[in-house]
Amino acid sequence: IGMAYMDGDGVVQDKAEAMRWLHLAADQGHAAAQFNIGTLYHNGDGVPRDSAEAVRWFRLSADQGFGAALAAIAQLGL
Numbered sequence: 523i524g525m526a527y528m529d530g531d532g533v534v535q536d537k538a539e540a541m542r543w544l545h546l547a548a549d550q551g552h553a554a555a556q557f558n559i560g561t562l563y564h565n566g567d568g569v570p571r572d573s574a575e576a577v578r579w580f581r582l583s584a585d586q587g588f589g590a591a592l593a594a595i596a597q598l599g600l
Contacts (some may be wrong), residue, residue, distance in 0.1 A: 556588070576593070
């Protein structure tokens with residue numbers, strides 16, 4: 523649901539609502555949601571760009587073995 527709000531896919535685009543839904547999932551340990559939050563912070567999409575916050579979310583996701591997060595961390599040289 524969070525990415526649907528982020529992209530305006532079937533709903534009116536609302537980045538604040540997207541982050542709310544992504545946080546609900548991420549806070550329950552959903553690795554894809556954690557990765558998506560990291561990506562949004564990394565790109566400054568809907569939130570202020572924040573590299574430290576991006577890395578924090580990427581690591582939470584990577585710690586669960588989420589491949590995209592592992593790749594993002596490797597690409598950042600961490």
